[in-house]
Amino acid sequence: MSYFTFSNATQDQRRAFALDVHLGLSAPQKFIPSKYFYDENGSKLFQRITELPEYYLTGAEAEILKTYRESLAQYFASEPFALVEMGAGDGEKTKILLEHFLARGLDFHYAPIDISESALSELELSLSEQFPTLSFQACLAEYASGFSEIDNFSEARTVLLFLGSSIGNFSFPEIKLFLKTLWHGLNKGDFALIGFDLKKDIKTMQAAYDDKEGITKAFNLNLLHRINRELGGTFNTEKFYHHEIYNPKESAMESYLISLEAQEVYIDALKTTYRFAPYEAIFTERSYKFSDSSIRELAHETGFEIVETFKDSKQYFADSLWRVVK
Ligand SMILES: C[S@@+](CC[C@H](N)C(=O)[O-])C[C@H]1O[C@@H](n2cnc3c(N)ncnc32)[C@H](O)[C@@H]1O
Structure with missing residues (x-):
């Protein structure tokens, strides 16, 4: 490994x-x-x-990343960056971005963090096979410790990825604390792209879980x-x-x-x-489950400004791009 x-x-x-x-x-x-x-x-x-067909979150977020990958590339293209991903899992959706960024010739290094050893080793294997030119280094760690470890090495601009609405596994006050901790480790102008599952019809959510x-x-x-x-x-x-x-x-x-x-x-x-x-x-x-106003509240109270929020066609899910204000 x-x-x-x-x-x-x-x-x-x-x-x-x-x-x-x-x-x-x-x-x-x-x-x-x-x-x-x-x-x-x-x-x-x-x-x-x-x-699963019921688990709408993955399809909705994949649709967003496919639709807006070029808009995202344009935000990140101006300088080299470290793409640091919290809880990357199998990285299937992230690969939509990786493939596009590589095709566009963006200068970046990918650093997935996860506590699951098996998920990380599978991810490593598939990245080497699918993207032989990708520069990457996986990190087996908890979100915060992995992030601070990577942050110590990286001089480049950071683009933090936190997909899948995993941020929603924390309570609302815990999310604020977590984002503030991340903010301290980030520099002015760094980005965060965060997935938020939106409030919707209860039966749809119930079936997904x-x-x-x-x-x-x-x-x-x-x-x-x-x-x-x-x-x-x-x-x-x-x-x-x-x-x-x-x-x-x-x-x-x-x-x-x-x-x-x-x-x-x-x-x-x-x-x-x-x-x-x-x-x-x-x-x-x-x-x-988030609303537009709860996403705004989180960004503004934790030191970020919202650059753009992307949603899928059903408005089930949002990937919100934030910039660090310092
Ligand atoms: C809900 S899955 C999401 C996976 C992927 N990002 C997606 O959107 O499909 C959460 C992932 O985060 C990892 N994870 C959960 N808690 C974690 C923690 N405290 N620190 C680091 N990784 C964690 C899990 O091992 C898993 O791969």
Whole structure:
């Protein structure tokens, strides 16, 4: 593997996973942070989700990137830049931009960051095959630590990519904090292109997160399988129900795993037994849904100006291009 990572990353990740699982399953409202979806199995399941007809987010964002790739190229063409991507995953949509930027002869280096080792190594392989002239270096890390590591090396203008509406997995106050942290590491005139899933008809959103084939259900339950595999957990996944609901007060789709009965689960790595009451829920993911005004509020309160916001033909999704103001 040629991506860079930090020493003892695997051990540290395992320890952090165990600690977060303990904190989450000991809380009055049980939760597991959604970043733990993405082990090898979870990353593969997410790839299958992006191919589902119900999961409109991928198609809508791909349409935006295809339609506006030349407009984006014109914004970035004037000087060399580092294209830094948070949570690149399989990079399928990003390749729309990479291909176009290379064809246009833009001078750039691509730096995808992801916590999923399997997603990153597959991405590396496919980039080498599809774009032999592309300069790139993948980084196995959390968003913020990966970004600050890359930022230390890069003298060029930064163009930050955060696609797929992954930013919506944070709560609204967390998004502001996250964007402010990024802003501190960026220079005046740097860009950020951020994907925002927009508020829409609830049935459309509900179907996207609870598909007929049950892939989203398998993705959600994979969290429990992962605890069993990596931490010696004893979850019987048949005793948990995948529940998806739109919470209009929070403007978010919310994912839960609900215990079908009173049960006890032992996790060997934590030497602890966790008790579940009948119908007790584990909160597993938030997917915040944005409006034009919430996008404006985020940009203006975190030190960015909106350059242009691109939307798909159904107005389901927005990729908003921001510039750092300092
Ligand atoms: C919802 S997927 C989106 C993938 C891709 N950007 C897209 O739009 O299809 C989120 C990706 O971010 C990665 N990820 C999730 N939380 C992360 C974190 N805290 N730090 C770094 N990567 C993370 C996952 O491994 C996964 O590949």
